[in-house]
Amino acid sequence: MAPHPQTVSEKIMTQLNAGQFKGAFKTAKAATRQFPKEPYFYNLAGLAQAQMGDERAAIPFFRQALKMAPGNRDVQNNLVQALISTGQNARALSLLEKLLPKRPDTSHVLYLSGMARMRSGDYPGALADLDKAVAEDPRNAAALNLRGVVRQEMKQEQEALTDYEASLAIEPNAPDTLSNLSLLLGQLHREEDALAASEKALAINPNHFAALEGYAILLNQMGRRQEALATHERILALFPHHAESLFEVSHLHAAEDHDATLARVDAAIAKVSKSSPDMGFLAFARASLLQQAGDIDGSDLWYRKGNDVFARHRPFAKDLAIAEKDDILSLFAGGPPLPDGQAQEPVPIFILGLPRSGTTLTEQMISSHPDVYGAGELATAGRLAHAHLDAGGPFDADAAARFAQDYRAALPAMPEGTRAFVDKMPSNYRLVGMLLAAFPNCVILHMRRDPRDVGLSMWRTYFSSPAMSFTFDQAAIALQINLYRDYMDHWKAMFGARISDVDYADLVTNPEGGSKMLAEACGLSWVEDMALPERNRRAVRTASVNQVRQGVHTRSVGGWRDHRDALSELLTGIDPARWPDLPPD
Incomplete structure (x- = not known):
């Protein structure tokens, strides 16, 4: 007897909520074949891919779901966010322009537009969209938070602080906003307040990636190296090949862990694209470890590899x-x-x-x-x-x-x-x-x-x-x-x-x-x-x-x-x- 679609969808949601993203994707993909006219399963397959960090692979599933259910807001939002996450900001903005006159939740569409403009480096345009989003709905906590991020990038620190505080007044337990607030407070030399914000975010969600990353950086800045190292290890327990944390560990590890750290870096190098920014961080990590071991030629070789990767992604305008x-x-x-x-x-x-x-x-x-x-x-x-x-x-x-x-x-x-x-x-x-x-x-x-x-x-x-x-x-x-x-x-x-x-x-x-x-x-x-x-x-x-x-x-x-x-x-x-x-x- 074939399972009912509701039973399958409940199984997928249980897997997603348990962090079993690979299993959720396998179940959802099988469901797209078993129930080919159900857009819901294409959407869930895309969500599972996105949760595994592969937003590019998620996009075809979201596109198919949207083709089948063009008015579904959740699918629209998921596709836009996947496009933004993969740097396809122009495509995201084009889709949002079509959605804006059709959607009653204007504030949320403007929020997404602000996100796409911010990711493309258009901070004034992002700020204009987010101002409109907040004017449409003053209780849009996500828009207030993102406007804080944009203002922080534009060096408008006090205005950013006001936005984060307004967002937290609406949603006091939002880890994303608490993590952003912590970063800003650190920049404002309010280190103890910054630590408190990070620790509150992690008390709410112990595996919140941005909060963990910001907390580790802050601890290291304050000279608390062992605690910083332990926090990076928490990140690596979740994401064993996370390049930036391995880069930091290459500088913070104990001498007796040198060989083991090098092995971890090498394992990550075998997994990542040779042209991705992650390879730049891993090459620098390997270079640092070789430098510590006294291998000057080997170290220089890997510094060159890392620099070549970063130079391609961030060219200098001489x-x-x-x-x-x-x-x-x-x-x-x-x-x-x-x-x-x-x-x-x-x-x-x-x-x-x-x-x-x-x-x-x-x-x-x-x-x-x-x-x-x-x-x-x-x-x-x-x-x-x-x-x-x-x-x-x-x-x-x-x-x-x-x-x-x-x-x-x-x-x-x-x-x-x-x-x-x-x-x-x-x-x-x-x-x-x-x-x-x-x-x-x-x-x-x-x-x-x-x-x-x-x-x-x-x-x-x-x-x-x-x-x-x-x-x-x-x-x-x-x-x-x-x-x-x-x-x-x-x-x-x-x-x-x-x-x-x-x-x-x-x-x-x-x-x-x-x-x-x-x-x-x-x-x-x-x-x-x-x-x-x-x-x-x-x-x-x-x-x-x-x-x-x-x-x-x-x-x-x-x-x-x-x-x-x-x-x-x-x-x-x-x-x-x-x-x-x-x-x-």
């Missing part, structure tokens, strides 16, 4: 970088534009230079002083600079005053009695003219490090920021190193002693003497903790998060020489005319 340099320096061609602005406290201390030049170490030293707050890498100056460039006009006294006001308005809350704060965004080297014009009493600390060591370090480090896509290509790294020298030569010619050079090699060779020099440059009294930055327990949100906990060392000084063959493109690309003072090989 023409834009060159044009930006010309635009910025043209604003400061006629002499020092230093207005008679009012000196304010807390005093900004800007640590800048090439990425991987020692900015994190220097911040850890300075922020060990009890009167100094370490604010990390603030994107505010860059955002304000781009807004000024887009608007056009000179960077005059009025522009400098607006820059200073808007910058200070975006600062995180600081402890009472803070006399100075550190902004260690390395790329602020592009903006020295703006910073000195806006903050007459600021301190500019310029990190100097052999660009060949810097280039090697960048090439062996994964950066998630789109602005760092040049680090995956040695020729692009060399170009950026040359542009950096152009910037700094220009600023030094204009401002001279207003810029204090900090030599990385001197700092790591003599931490006490270097920290005393930093104290003097910043107008601070020296304290012993400044020479022991590894004791500083503040959260570190940069690529140096693991290294800075190891204490000061000189192992990387001149390290590029051991990788000479692997760095041929970098070494050839560094312009000797721009770098006449570069030490010989």
Whole structure:
């Protein structure tokens, strides 16, 4: 006797709810053959595929279900979300445009449209859709949450916080929103609140992937490495080949687990597409493990493989970088534009230079002083600079005053009695003219490090920021190193002693003497903790998060020489005319 469709559907739902996605797909696929006129089973087969992480394979099932039941909202939503998940945002938007006039739930359709626009990088368009979604239904918690994500990407942190809180007021136990809130609170230096939000999300759903991932990252930033490792192991228990967690474990594992970790990475490499971003993370993980074992040639080979993958997915726009340099320096061609602005406290201390030049170490030293707050890498100056460039006009006294006001308005809350704060965004080297014009009493600390060591370090480090896509290509790294020298030569010619050079090699060779020099440059009294930055327990949100906990060392000084063959493109690309003072090989 043939089973009733209802009995089969109940079996599939039981499997889905139990996390038995492979079994659910097998049952649903068999049901599509047994009940070929029932769109419900095609939809369930697609759902099972999507839950297994294969949204691309789910799409044909959703399409067939929609063909059979074109008015079914659940099927419409599932197909749109699968298209978005696989990067087919234009197709998703095209389908949503057809659905919008037909669906009574306008707010939800606009929410999906906002999601598609966000995934395609159109943040203003996404924000416009989500504003309409919230206007249509002020209690659309999902739209409020997603608008928070978009605003966070647009560096509108306070507005994003308001959206997350409004979403949680409607649905207080939503793990997605709690996870997003945790990420934002961490960026706002509210680490304990961020931990609480992650822990609440995981109490609601212990296997919530985004909450687990965010929790692991936050714990590592706070120096709680063993807890971070344990959380990544929870992720790997659910997804044994998860590339980003294996990448993190390759840096956090105990020495005695080295061989076992390498075997896990190799098993994942055998499973993933050789051209996918996952392969980039796994190649970096393998390279790191080989580096730890002293296999320099093997490590370099896998760093190259990883970088090649990332470079294909995130190409560097070199023409834009060159044009930006010309635009910025043209604003400061006629002499020092230093207005008679009012000196304010807390005093900004800007640590800048090439990425991987020692900015994190220097911040850890300075922020060990009890009167100094370490604010990390603030994107505010860059955002304000781009807004000024887009608007056009000179960077005059009025522009400098607006820059200073808007910058200070975006600062995180600081402890009472803070006399100075550190902004260690390395790329602020592009903006020295703006910073000195806006903050007459600021301190500019310029990190100097052999660009060949810097280039090697960048090439062996994964950066998630789109602005760092040049680090995956040695020729692009060399170009950026040359542009950096152009910037700094220009600023030094204009401002001279207003810029204090900090030599990385001197700092790591003599931490006490270097920290005393930093104290003097910043107008601070020296304290012993400044020479022991590894004791500083503040959260570190940069690529140096693991290294800075190891204490000061000189192992990387001149390290590029051991990788000479692997760095041929970098070494050839560094312009000797721009770098006449570069030490010989």
